[in-house]
Amino acid sequence: xxxxxxxxxxxxxxxxxxxxxxxxxxxxxxxxxxxxxxxxxxxxxxxxxxxxxxxxxxxxxxxxxxxxxxxxxxxxxxxxxxxxxxxxxxxxxxxxxxxxxxxxxxxxxxxxxxxxxxxxxxxxxxxxxxxxxxxxxxxxxxxxxxxxxxxxxxxxxxxxxxxxxxxxxxxxxxxxxxxxxxxxxxxxxxxxxxxxxxxxxxxxxxxxxxxx
Amino acid sequence: xxxxxxxxxxxxxxxxxxxxxxxxxxxxxxxxxxxxxxxxxxxxxxxxxxxxxxxxxxxxxxxxxxxxxxxxxxxxxxxxxxxxxxxxxxxxxxxxxxxxxxxxxxxxxxxxxxxxxxxxxxxxxxxxxxxxxxxxxxxxxxxxxxxxxxxxxxxxxxxxxxxxxxxxxxxxxxxxxxxxxxxxxxxxxxxxxxxxxxxxxxxxxxxxxxxx
Numbered sequence: 001x002x003x004x005x006x007x008x009x010x011x012x013x014x015x016x017x018x019x020x021x022x023x024x025x026x027x028x029x030x031x032x033x034x035x036x037x038x039x040x041x042x043x044x045x046x047x048x049x050x051x052x053x054x055x056x057x058x059x060x061x062x063x064x065x066x067x068x069x070x071x072x073x074x075x076x077x078x079x080x081x082x083x084x085x086x087x088x089x090x091x092x093x094x095x096x097x098x099x100x101x102x103x104x105x106x107x108x109x110x111x112x113x114x115x116x117x118x119x120x121x122x123x124x125x126x127x128x129x130x131x132x133x134x135x136x137x138x139x140x141x142x143x144x145x146x147x148x149x150x151x152x153x154x155x156x157x158x159x160x161x162x163x164x165x166x167x168x169x170x171x172x173x174x175x176x177x178x179x180x181x182x183x184x185x186x187x188x189x190x191x192x193x194x195x196x197x198x199x200x201x202x203x204x205x206x207x208x209x210x211x212x
Numbered sequence: 213x214x215x216x217x218x219x220x221x222x223x224x225x226x227x228x229x230x231x232x233x234x235x236x237x238x239x240x241x242x243x244x245x246x247x248x249x250x251x252x253x254x255x256x257x258x259x260x261x262x263x264x265x266x267x268x269x270x271x272x273x274x275x276x277x278x279x280x281x282x283x284x285x286x287x288x289x290x291x292x293x294x295x296x297x298x299x300x301x302x303x304x305x306x307x308x309x310x311x312x313x314x315x316x317x318x319x320x321x322x323x324x325x326x327x328x329x330x331x332x333x334x335x336x337x338x339x340x341x342x343x344x345x346x347x348x349x350x351x352x353x354x355x356x357x358x359x360x361x362x363x364x365x366x367x368x369x370x371x372x373x374x375x376x377x378x379x380x381x382x383x384x385x386x387x388x389x390x391x392x393x394x395x396x397x398x399x400x401x402x403x404x405x406x407x408x409x410x411x412x413x414x415x416x417x418x419x420x421x422x423x424x
Contacts, residue, residue: 012233014230017225017260018226020225020257020260021363021364024257024260031259032259033260045243047236047245047265048229048232048243048245048262049262049265050262050263051252051261051262053261120391138393149391149393150389150391151233151389151390151391151392152390152391152392152393152394153393155394155396156394156396159396159397159398160397163397169409169410172407172410173400173413175398176406176410176414177414178226178362179331179362179363179365179402180363180394180396180401181350181361181364181396181405182368182392182396183368184387184392184393185371185372185375186375188387188388189391189393189394190388190391193393194387194388195384197381198384201385202385202388202389
């Protein structure tokens with residue numbers, strides 16, 4: 001099984017690494033990081049650089065596609081990534097995204113009228129792009145499309161996907177292997193539980209503020 | 213503030229990226245990935261490659277040290293990493309680890325008689341190296357030493373550390389920024405909650421089996 005995780009300038013690292021850390025443990029699975037061409041790709045922090053070992057043209061028919069999000073998403077709404085997605089999606093078994101990666105899927109026309117999610121700040125942007133946002137869901141399955149909420153939600157999504165791919169017992173083994181027994185020291189992980197001033201900090205500064 | 217995350221062959225990517233994704237958002241903070249020298253470093257999956265932008269000699273006095281774990285930990289118990297740790301720890305504000313990274317700290321003599329944790333399979337190995345294991349804790353603070361349990365626990369640890377460094381409000385903003393509102397689809401993240409056969413799968417195969 002070939003899993004391709006797309007990388008682009010100013011992606012959010014955990015969006016890509018969360019699913020990677022779960023999915024690379026699946027049996028008979030190869031995870032490939034791909035970008036426009038074989039190159040180094042730098043994340044939003046500007047100090048983390050990962051290698052894309054393949055260009056999109058090298059991986060035309062992945063079984064599973066994972067598209068991360070991040071500040072760089074805005075520059076990926078046209079060009080090689082959505083062009084590749086549109087074609088690769090025709091033969092993929094699962095097409096997935098984390099955080100604002102779903103905006104790239106939607107921009108490529110893949111989420112039309114489908115239930116989907118994204119970063120909590122971008123739900124209306126997702127609607128604008130033709131999907132039906134499901135705010136408050138950690139991840140959403142609609143047919144072969146699986147979209148996760150912001151950043152860390154890719155871990156939960158990937159475990160759910162691992163269960164569909166290899167069965168519950170395998171997914172449970174992977175969860176224990178990465179000791180995913182989360183105990184956040186604060187209760188500030190969603191706009192429903194964070195303090196109002198924390199939520200407002202983002203809603204007033206978000207690049208999606210005009211649609212919130 | 214300078215934060216150095218060590219990289220070595222066959223590290224576990226989420227051990228390093230979980231803390232990175234939290235800590236790089238702190239104000240006035242630079243996160244640097246370092247290794248024996250400037251080079252590309254490949255994780256346990258063999259398909260994820262990250263760039264170490266600095267050699268250990270380039271970062272002799274980090275404010276915060278983060279040491280990940282992974283299958284490659286066994287090859288890091290002597291050599292440049294523990295040598296650097298021993299010196300850099302003399303001036304660090306916080307010396308931290310994720311998963312079996314604490315075995316490297318302990319091997320460098322930094323956790324003698326200190327409360328600490330590690331991967332659930334390596335608790336007795338940690339005791340053998342002179343620390344006092346605290347199995348079942350998600351992360352352990354003892355003086356300036358902070359050690360996290362397996363893999364994904366680095367996210368929880370980093371949020372707790374962010375609170376100590378920059379206050380609760382900042383840590384809560386970071387948590388909402390990475391939408392860390394975990395909803396694992398299974399309850400298999402610790403040996404206390406996983407099914408017995410899932411636990412046994414690991415205990416019989418672990419490289420630490422001789423000490424469990």
